[in-house]
Amino acid sequence: MKRPLCVLLPLLFCLMGLCAQADVAALDMNSPAPAPGEQYYLSDTQYQDPTLSVQVYPGGRIYDTGYLYAVITITQPGQLRTAMAFRYNSVKAVPGQMIAQANRAVLAVNADYHTMYENGYLTRRGVNYRNRPERNWDLLIIDQHGDLHGIVEPGEEKIAQWQQEHLALQMVDTFNFGPVLAQDGQWREVSRENMQNLYRIEGDKLASRLAICQLDALTYLIVACECPEDKGSRGMTLSEFTDCLREVEGKLDGRKIQFAYNLDGGNSTTVIFHNQKINATGKARGRELSDIIYFTTAWEE
Numbered sequence: 001m002k003r004p005l006c007v008l009l010p011l012l013f014c015l016m017g018l019c020a021q022a023d024v025a026a027l028d029m030n031s032p033a034p035a036p037g038e039q040y041y042l043s044d045t046q047y048q049d050p051t052l053s054v055q056v057y058p059g060g061r062i063y064d065t066g067y068l069y070a071v072i073t074i075t076q077p078g079q080l081r082t083a084m085a086f087r088y089n090s091v092k093a094v095p096g097q098m099i100a101q102a103n104r105a106v107l108a109v110n111a112d113y114h115t116m117y118e119n120g121y122l123t124r125r126g127v128n129y130r131n132r133p134e135r136n137w138d139l140l141i142i143d144q145h146g147d148l149h150g151i152v153e154p155g156e157e158k159i160a161q162w163q164q165e166h167l168a169l170q171m172v173d174t175f176n177f178g179p180v181l182a183q184d185g186q187w188r189e190v191s192r193e194n195m196q197n198l199y200r201i202e203g204d205k206l207a208s209r210l211a212i213c214q215l216d217a218l219t220y221l222i223v224a225c226e227c228p229e230d231k232g233s234r235g236m237t238l239s240e241f242t243d244c245l246r247e248v249e250g251k252l253d254g255r256k257i258q259f260a261y262n263l264d265g266g267n268s269t270t271v272i273f274h275n276q277k278i279n280a281t282g283k284a285r286g287r288e289l290s291d292i293i294y295f296t297t298a299w300e301e
Helices: 005-023 096-102 156-165 238-249
Strands: 041-043 046-049 052-062 065-074 080-084 107-110 120-124 127-132 138-142 148-151 173-177 180-183 210-216 219-225 259-262 271-273 291-295
Touching: 052 238, 065 238, 065 271, 080 096, 096 107, 096 271, 096 291, 107 210, 107 219, 148 156, 148 180, 148 210, 148 259, 173 259, 180 238, 210 238, 219 238, 238 259
Parallel strands: none
Antiparallel strands: 041 046, 046 052, 052 065, 065 219, 080 291, 107 271, 107 291, 120 127, 120 173, 138 148, 138 173, 180 259, 210 219, 210 259
16 A cells, blocks of 8 residues: 655655764754755645754644644754844844744744843853843753753852752753743642742733743754734733643653743744744734744755
8 A cells, every 4th residue: 555655755754864864964053054955844834854853733722822832853962052133242133033044943932032131141052141140030051962951040059059960061052031840850830939930921921922841852842822912812821831831741642841941922932934933923023032042954965
């Protein structure tokens, strides 16, 4: 019996990956990424080459609000990156699509809008720009292996302790927003009592929200919910969005969310695939961004 082409193509790319992976050069985090081949965009929701797999799902609805999610698998840590719209000390911002396209991103999301705050512990691509940790902003750390870590209510002592306990790890990128919603496979209770930074991110407000999660080594999950301006959606509180993440986890064929971190939300919430914004499309225009987190290919023909 003949198999449909849509089934055979992903299998073919997987086989190509097994044969060619050893020949793929390591992607240095500061070197330009290869341009993704158009032939690897298999549909409006799927990209697959020997080094990168992206599958976007329409998600569903919870709390009268639509959401989408994407599962991303890379073959080397250098494919998980961050980029600024301009140099560090610039306050300029541009549409996220422009930053994504300039950096050859396959899928990109908004980061933490670092130009909007002066405190925090800020490291990007291995360069530390700011050492003023803010207790009200949980810290997200991406290490040299592409693993995500969190420090809840960080201060100088907590960061120093984390570094001492993880001497083999490098803080490649750090983000100041939060809160950490899940860590080591355990969900945190979202409440006024146990989250110091709940008010900083307006946790009780109905809004569009976005989280970056890790499922396994080099495998990630992005979840974004719609906003009140989207027809038929009311937006979510932080507690409701956590329920949304747990609903998505139930759709992952037994895979578990090991780590989850709430990034900037509201009008900043941006998911870009194939250089197009695909979330909260009912909004006439999203907020321009100062930075993104993105995934790129390491495959060159």
